[in-house]
Amino acid sequence: MDDAISLSGIVKTFGSTRALDGLDLTVRTGEVHGFLGPNGAGKTTTLRCLLGLFHIDSGTATVLGLDPWRDAVALHRRLAYVPGDVSLWPNLTGGEVIDLLGRLRGGLDPIRRADLIDKFELDPTKKTRTYSKGNRQKVALIAALSSNVELLLLDEPTAGLDPLMESMFRGLILDWRGEGRSVLLSSHILSEAEALSDRLSIIRAGRVVETGTLDQMRLLRRTSVTAHVRRSPEVISGLAGVHDLVVDGGLVTCNVDAEALDPLLLALTAAGIVSLVTQPPSLEQLFLQHYGQPPP
Amino acid sequence: MNRFVGTWALTRLALRRDRILLPVWILVFPLFTVSSASATLALYPDEASRVEAASAINNLPVGVALYGRIWDPTSLGALSLLKLAAMGGVMIGILAIMLVTRHARSEEEKGRTELIGASVVGSWAGLTAAMIVTTVALVAIGVLSALGLTAAGLPAGGSWAFGLAWTTTGLAFAAVSAVANQVTVSARAANALAMIVLAITYLLRAIGDVSGDATAPGLLSWLSPIGWGQQVRPYAGDRFAVLLLPLGFTAAGLVAAFALQSRRDIGAGLLPDRSGRAAASPRLSSPLALAWRLQYPMLLGWLIAYAILSAIVGSIVNDLSGMLDTDQAKQMITALGGTEVLMDAFVSMEFSILAFVTAAYGIVAARRLATEEADGHVEPLLATAVSRTRFLMSHLSVALVGTTLLALTQGTAFALASAAQSGSGDRIASTIGASVAYLPAIWLMTGVVILLFGYVPRLTFVAWILLVGFLLVAELGALLSWPGWLVDTSPFAQISKLPGATLDLTPLIVLLAMAIALIAIGAARFRRRDLATP
Numbered sequence: 001m002d003d004a005i006s007l008s009g010i011v012k013t014f015g016s017t018r019a020l021d022g023l024d025l026t027v028r029t030g031e032v033h034g035f036l037g038p039n040g041a042g043k044t045t046t047l048r049c050l051l052g053l054f055h056i057d058s059g060t061a062t063v064l065g066l067d068p069w070r071d072a073v074a075l076h077r078r079l080a081y082v083p084g085d086v087s088l089w090p091n092l093t094g095g096e097v098i099d100l101l102g103r104l105r106g107g108l109d110p111i112r113r114a115d116l117i118d119k120f121e122l123d124p125t126k127k128t129r130t131y132s133k134g135n136r137q138k139v140a141l142i143a144a145l146s147s148n149v150e151l152l153l154l155d156e157p158t159a160g161l162d163p164l165m166e167s168m169f170r171g172l173i174l175d176w177r178g179e180g181r182s183v184l185l186s187s188h189i190l191s192e193a194e195a196l197s198d199r200l201s202i203i204r205a206g207r208v209v210e211t212g213t214l215d216q217m218r219l220l221r222r223t224s225v226t227a228h229v230r231r232s233p234e235v236i237s238g239l240a241g242v243h244d245l246v247v248d249g250g251l252v253t254c255n256v257d258a259e260a261l262d263p264l265l266l267a268l269t270a271a272g273i274v275s276l277v278t279q280p281p282s283l284e285q286l287f288l289q290h291y292g293q294p295p296p
Numbered sequence: 297m298n299r300f301v302g303t304w305a306l307t308r309l310a311l312r313r314d315r316i317l318l319p320v321w322i323l324v325f326p327l328f329t330v331s332s333a334s335a336t337l338a339l340y341p342d343e344a345s346r347v348e349a350a351s352a353i354n355n356l357p358v359g360v361a362l363y364g365r366i367w368d369p370t371s372l373g374a375l376s377l378l379k380l381a382a383m384g385g386v387m388i389g390i391l392a393i394m395l396v397t398r399h400a401r402s403e404e405e406k407g408r409t410e411l412i413g414a415s416v417v418g419s420w421a422g423l424t425a426a427m428i429v430t431t432v433a434l435v436a437i438g439v440l441s442a443l444g445l446t447a448a449g450l451p452a453g454g455s456w457a458f459g460l461a462w463t464t465t466g467l468a469f470a471a472v473s474a475v476a477n478q479v480t481v482s483a484r485a486a487n488a489l490a491m492i493v494l495a496i497t498y499l500l501r502a503i504g505d506v507s508g509d510a511t512a513p514g515l516l517s518w519l520s521p522i523g524w525g526q527q528v529r530p531y532a533g534d535r536f537a538v539l540l541l542p543l544g545f546t547a548a549g550l551v552a553a554f555a556l557q558s559r560r561d562i563g564a565g566l567l568p569d570r571s572g573r574a575a576a577s578p579r580l581s582s583p584l585a586l587a588w589r590l591q592y593p594m595l596l597g598w599l600i601a602y603a604i605l606s607a608i609v610g611s612i613v614n615d616l617s618g619m620l621d622t623d624q625a626k627q628m629i630t631a632l633g634g635t636e637v638l639m640d641a642f643v644s645m646e647f648s649i650l651a652f653v654t655a656a657y658g659i660v661a662a663r664r665l666a667t668e669e670a671d672g673h674v675e676p677l678l679a680t681a682v683s684r685t686r687f688l689m690s691h692l693s694v695a696l697v698g699t700t701l702l703a704l705t706q707g708t709a710f711a712l713a714s715a716a717q718s719g720s721g722d723r724i725a726s727t728i729g730a731s732v733a734y735l736p737a738i739w740l741m742t743g744v745v746i747l748l749f750g751y752v753p754r755l756t757f758v759a760w761i762l763l764v765g766f767l768l769v770a771e772l773g774a775l776l777s778w779p780g781w782l783v784d785t786s787p788f789a790q791i792s793k794l795p796g797a798t799l800d801l802t803p804l805i806v807l808l809a810m811a812i813a814l815i816a817i818g819a820a821r822f823r824r825r826d827l828a829t830p
């Protein structure tokens with residue numbers, strides 16, 4: 001089976017700004033792919049290139065085996081898109097917009113539509129002018145999820161949803177993938193991508209800087225270790241691969257590369273371990289390492 | 297007074313946003329006034345010629361209905377500024393309405409007021425700032441017009457009466473707009489509501505003026521801010537006390553608007569949003585259906601206004617022959633070719649002006665492409681299986697079909713009303729034909745919008761500038777004896793003056809081909825460009 005999305009060497013400039021600077025991205029068929037990056041990294045621009053709304057300057061893009069620019073209409077029958085900032089026609093009702101977008105995409109499943117409206121607790125008779133950001137997002141999500149398509153493109157889809165709706169949304173996405181369909185989920189909410197994604201790509205300044213499963217990234221990354229020991233463990237500070245070491249009496253904290261974990265634990269054991277906590281790095285830490293600053 | 301906190305900051309923000317638009321409007325009105333007045337001055341050198349022209353106009357119910365009466369037939373100022381007092385009052389009213397809405401409801405609708413309202417800004421500051429900016433513009437227009445007219449050689453007293461009448465008429469409609477901004481929830485609806493009030497007051501004045509006599513208008517004129525402006529009677533009595541009427545009306549309107557403002561929530565209107573359909577009608581399943589859904593209320597309003605206006609003018613056009621009852625006039629008409637010719641000239645003049653209004657509708661309807669794109673509504677649409685061409689055709693077809701319906705309505709209502717009055721249907725076909733003949737020029741203006749939309753969607757407003765330019769050329773070109781090539785640049789000048797003149801098909805075909813070419817180039821370019829996103 002071909003990949004759902006395959007981008008290589010995508011360059012997109014706006015005037016003198018290089019919004020995408022040789023971006024590579026592969027989304028396999030049937031996976032939920034997390035697309036992570038801070039604001040302004042190029043996530044939305046990538047999605048718009050994938051939809052043929054922007055014309056790419058160079059590189060090759062294939063979505064569901066089609067060229068997103070030339071075959072836009074044929075492609076759009078097979079995918080659904082939920083923009084990050086959903087702007088709707090103010091004097092149409094939510095129900096009308098759901099039907100309109102669904103029909104323009106080639107039809108929607110009425111049972112699924114009714115079920116989703118119920119689950120999202122949306123009043124479809126209200127004019128969209130009166131909706132909050134979250135409700136506008138629900139309209140776009142319901143229209144997308146009740147379409148019978150192969151690929152979902154979601155741009156920060158839960159930014160306006162409350163926690164209950166967010167967890168319901170996660171369930172829906174996992175059901176969706178269970179049916180063998182693909183999802184590209186752009187987000188800067190790390191817990192969301194972490195909980196949903198089979199694989200992740202991290203974008204920074206228009207380039208994908210890291211891609212793989214969460215496990216692969218963990219192997220590459222460090223483990224954070226907090227230990228109480230009886231004797232001061234002098235050997236540790238000399239170990240290669242141990243970072244951010246703080247020794248405060250019997251309390252040791254540090255971040256450690258995978259290959260240095262074994263020597264570190266030997267040293268700690270020698271010092272007499274009272275308690276030991278090791279944690280996989282959170283995606284927050286991945287961001288810290290990539291950007292040198294916390295995620296926005 | 298806490299509700300006014302931040303007014304000054306918002307006023308400066310509004311002035312900054314309109315730093316180009318506002319000076320342009322403030323200059324256009326006085327320039328247009330002074331140039332048109334000084335052009336007419338030379339036409340009537342002595343009192344006899346003025347009295348003759350003034351009584352001809354006063355005896356013509358159509359003229360009185362359209363422009364009002366000349367209260368002092370000997371006055372040069374009253375004669376030369378007749379058209380501007382009425383039509384200018386309407387234009388000032390439209391400017392005031394749009395300015396207030398732009399800075400009050402429009403800001404609120406886009407959510408910017410919410411952002412500002414959370415900072416140290418009182419709840420009345422937004423509306424107050426909108427009123428201040430509008431007042432500044434109206435006062436500047438009034439004062440500059442008065443100074444310009446005085447400099448052009450007209451009496452100072454009358455010039456000030458004229459300028460202040462404009463300012464206060466504008467203020468009255470600014471107050472109407474301020475109230476409309478409280479009642480409705482969208483800028484579009486607020487503008488529409490205030491414009492309906494404007495149209496009604498114009499109609500009241502027209503009926504009032506016709507029903508009155510040579511010394512005073514009928515009662516209905518006194519119920520209309522446009523009527524008040526005319527009853528100041530610049531250069532024909534200079535009744536400054538009448539200015540108190542629009543000022544009092546403005547004050548009352550503002551009290552109402554502020555009272556309403558404090559009783560409603562931000563973003564809400566007094567007319568509550570009704571619930572709608574839970575599911576879309578089966579017809580709402582194409583971009584074309586969406587475009588019609590978004591645009592039909594406006595088109596319907598235009599069609600009704602066109603039908604009423606054309607029927608009124610059409611029913612009084614037959615009076616033309618009865619008006620000029622002197623032997624001398626009869627001889628002159630016979631020499632010119634009979635009353636038929638006079639009627640033909642009137643119809644062709646009326647239709648040539650309305651063609652600009654129809655073209656304005658076409659520009660509004662086609663520009664919806666650009667406003668939809670700027671509002672971010674096009675992104676979700678084009679992410680479905682809708683091609684760019686199909687999207688472009690949706691609003692374009694509203695513009696093309698809408699202008700066609702308007703031209704047909706105008707011609708048909710005019711012809712039928714006229715035929716009902718005269719009992720003869722001979723002129724029906726030629727009258728409708730005369731109205732429809734302007735369509736190629738009207739569509740060319742739509743084509744300009746599409747071309748701009750394809751290249752730089754931000755700049756579609758340039759079509760407005762072109763249209764105003766062509767209107768100036770048509771209205772002032774002959775008067776100011778501008779060179780022929782300049783007058784000929786206007787597509788509207790290329791159309792045969794129907795009925796009466798013989799129909800020349802060549803310009804129609806050329807204009808049609810140009811319109812198609814502009815549309816095709818614009819559409820091809822739109823298919824290749826990046827979508828503009830908000």
